[in-house]
Amino acid sequence: MGLGAADSSSTGETVMVVLDANRSRGNLHALEWALRHVVRRGHTVLVLGIFCKIGKRASCFPFHMAGEKLERLGEGEVDPTDLKEEIAEKRDEYKSCLQPFYRHCKKNEVKLESKIAAGFCPRNVTVEEAQSCNTCWIILDSHLKKDKTYIYGHVGCNLALVKGKDVVTLMPSKVILQESSSLKHRRVDDGHLSNDPITDNQEGTSITPPPKNRNWYPLAWRTGFPRSFTQSELEVITSGFSKESIVQTLDNIHMYQGQFQETPVLVKCFSPNDEHFWSMLRILSRVRHRNILNIVGYCFAGSSMFLLFDFPFMGTLEINLQNNDLAEKIPWKARWYIAVEIGACLRYLHEECVDGPIVHLSVCSSHVIYPLGGSAMLANFMTAKCLKDSSPRDNQSLAHCLNLQEGDGIAIDVQGYGIFLLELITGRSARCFLDPNKEDLIDWALPAIEKGSLSEVRDPRLTDTTDDRFIDHMAQAALLCLHDLNRRISMSERIGRTMVVLIVLHLFRRE
Numbered sequence: 001m002g003l004g005a006a007d008s009s010s011t012g013e014t015v016m017v018v019l020d021a022n023r024s025r026g027n028l029h030a031l032e033w034a035l036r037h038v039v040r041r042g043h044t045v046l047v048l049g050i051f052c053k054i055g056k057r058a059s060c061f062p063f064h065m066a067g068e069k070l071e072r073l074g075e076g077e078v079d080p081t082d083l084k085e086e087i088a089e090k091r092d093e094y095k096s097c098l099q100p101f102y103r104h105c106k107k108n109e110v111k112l113e114s115k116i117a118a119g120f121c122p123r124n125v126t127v128e129e130a131q132s133c134n135t136c137w138i139i140l141d142s143h144l145k146k147d148k149t150y151i152y153g154h155v156g157c158n159l160a161l162v163k164g165k166d167v168v169t170l171m172p173s174k175v176i177l178q179e180s181s182s183l184k185h186r187r188v189d190d191g192h193l194s195n196d197p198i199t200d201n202q203e204g205t206s207i208t209p210p211p212k213n214r215n216w217y218p219l220a221w222r223t224g225f226p227r228s229f230t231q232s233e234l235e236v237i238t239s240g241f242s243k244e245s246i247v248q249t250l251d252n253i254h255m256y257q258g259q260f261q262e263t264p265v266l267v268k269c270f271s272p273n274d275e276h277f278w279s280m281l282r283i284l285s286r287v288r289h290r291n292i293l294n295i296v297g298y299c300f301a302g303s304s305m306f307l308l309f310d311f312p313f314m315g316t317l318e319i320n321l322q323n324n325d326l327a328e329k330i331p332w333k334a335r336w337y338i339a340v341e342i343g344a345c346l347r348y349l350h351e352e353c354v355d356g357p358i359v360h361l362s363v364c365s366s367h368v369i370y371p372l373g374g375s376a377m378l379a380n381f382m383t384a385k386c387l388k389d390s391s392p393r394d395n396q397s398l399a400h401c402l403n404l405q406e407g408d409g410i411a412i413d414v415q416g417y418g419i420f421l422l423e424l425i426t427g428r429s430a431r432c433f434l435d436p437n438k439e440d441l442i443d444w445a446l447p448a449i450e451k452g453s454l455s456e457v458r459d460p461r462l463t464d465t466t467d468d469r470f471i472d473h474m475a476q477a478a479l480l481c482l483h484d485l486n487r488r489i490s491m492s493e494r495i496g497r498t499m500v501v502l503i504v505l506h507l508f509r510r511e
Contacts, residue, residue: 013136014044018126020143021049021094021116030141030162031101036344037290038137038160041109041337047101048129049094050144051118091116123147127154170223218310219263220294226285226308229299233260234306238267257311264311265296272303280307280381286355291345293369293379309379317376318365318429327427328461335424336470338376339477342368345378346417350410356388359409363416364430365423385409418481421474422446427459442482449475 015038017031031047039045098114105112117125122144130138130151138159140148145161152159152171159171219225237258238245245256247266253276254269270277277300284295284307296308317338320326330338342363349358360367360378367380387409419430422445433440448456454475 012044012134013042014046014133015039015137015139016046016048016126016130016135017139017141018048018050018122018144019141020122021051021090028097028101029164030139031098033160033162033168034137034139035101035104035110038139039110043136044111044113044133045105046129046133047098047112047114048126049114049116050120050122050125051090051116090118123150126151130155130157170221219260219265219296220310221290225297226295227297229297229306229308231299231301231304231306234267234299234308237265237308241269260296260308264313266309266311268307268309270305270307272305274305276382277305277307279384279386283358283381283384283386286386287349287353287358289345289348290375291341291348291377293377312369312379314370316366316379317368317370318423318431320370321365321423321427322429324461327459331464332462332467332470336467336474338368339421339424339474341376342378342420343417343477346413350413355386357410358384358386359413360384360416361409361412363413363420365420366429366431368420414481418478421478421481425449425454425459425471425474425478426457427461446479446482449479 015034017034019028019030031045034045094114094116098112102112115129126138126140126144126147127150129135135155135157137157138151138155140151140159140161142161142163145163148159148161148169148171161169161171163169235241237260238256239258241254241256245258247255247257249255252271252274256267256269258265258267281295281298284292285298287294293309293312296310298308299306314320320330346360346363349360351357360381361383362380363378367378369377369379419441422441423430426441426445428441430441433444445457448454454471458471
């Protein structure tokens with residue numbers, strides 16, 4: 001389960017998952033997708049199982065998995081006692097299917113509730129339930145496809161139709177684009193990215209973060225994205241590629257900030273024939289994961305090539321760790337969950353991509369975007385490789401993609417993840433140890449961890465000792481990632497060996 005960091009807006013919100021309960025034993029993709037991509041700590045997950053066939057006619061009942069009591073929800077044409085035996089049988093089957101999810105949710109501070117509805121129109125029951133609680137998402141399983149348009153028209157939240165495992169149609173909340181960017185801009189003196197309107201301290205230009213609305217989510221996740229952009233559209237977004245819009249120039253790649261659909265975006269302009277453009281487009285157009293900073297769109301017109309991303313408001317994790325005030329606001333539990341999310345992202349890239357393994361090859365805190373009330377995201381796929389690319393742009397690209405052996409690439413990512421864990425533990429960037437005449441982060445931190453002296457290397461800015469177990473778990477996971485790298489084993493196997501107590505308990509094994 002990949003759960004994002006909790007924020008105040010998630011408390012009291014409900015994610016509804018609506019299933020055809022007659023098929024629930026073999027159709028839990030909707031619930032699995034919701035827990036992996038939408039649910040955050042503090043949410044309530046309401047699983048509404050709809051039985052279309054119980055007897056000839058039935059009423060609508062909620063039930064609680066921990067008890068045996070059936071309470072009436074609505075008025076029906078048949079007394080529940082007349083269907084007691086059949087409903088009890090269906091209830092037990094449903095309880096058996098959902099029981100493993102209760103354990104997962106309890107571990108991740110999520111409240112899971114279940115109700116069953118029998119004999120009523122699925123769309124009407126779904127809308128009624130959504131309107132009775134603070135619903136931020138409705139997730140429908142594939143058998144309710146015919147009802148999605150009606151439901152979407154009668155609710156104000158986000159809706160997703162899960163057609164299969166990780167195959168989803170997203171329908172954003174109708175209020176997403178109604179928020180205006182009316183917040184006043186101001187200069188942030190230390191140049192860091194905050195929840196207030198932010199600014200680039202080199203150019204003095206400002207940009208407004210997304211509206212503080214519980215239904216807001218990045219452009220890359222909205223229906224219709226990623227998509228192709230014209231150069232004319234990009235000129236509007238970047239104010240004609242003005243110098244004032246430039247955020248950074250690195251390795252002949254110019255990065256501009258701008259606005260699209262009242263949402264801040266980052267536009268990367270590549271030099272002609274830059275192979276990185278094609279490599280990133282090829283990879284990012286194939287992956288979908290809540291912990292990957294994906295593209296909003298792309299443009300290639302003549303010699304001009306562009307990629308669009310959602311703007312990283314909070315900056316990188318490295319930036320936050322290097323600022324004392326910001327680092328103190330990332331407690332051990334938050335760092336634990338960041339590690340969990342990035343670990344889940346790597347597992348997805350290595351083992352779950354439809355077109356074969358993808359390796360990132362540069363996992364570190366400077367390539368992890370710090371969450372803005374949501375999930376940490378792996379970014380900067382400049383060095384990433386698709387190891388089994390069957391449709392490259394040309395033969396040269398094919399050789400470029402296959403130049404790296406699968407085991408070698410995965411080993412590099414596993415080691416990078418181990419170093420990333422050390423960065424979370426120590427609060428120090430691995431790039432601060434690049435002097436070839438001095439020891440690196442591994443040489444400095446690993447010996448102390450191996451001998452059980454975490455106090456020598458742990459981030460001294462965090463003095464709270466109530467969450468020490470999270471530090472221990474991350475340290476043990478780092479040891480597993482950084483030892484025996486010559487053995488070519490998977491991310492899941494390497495970290496999963498101490499699954500009961502380590503960080504990836506929530507990720508790499510499901511019951």
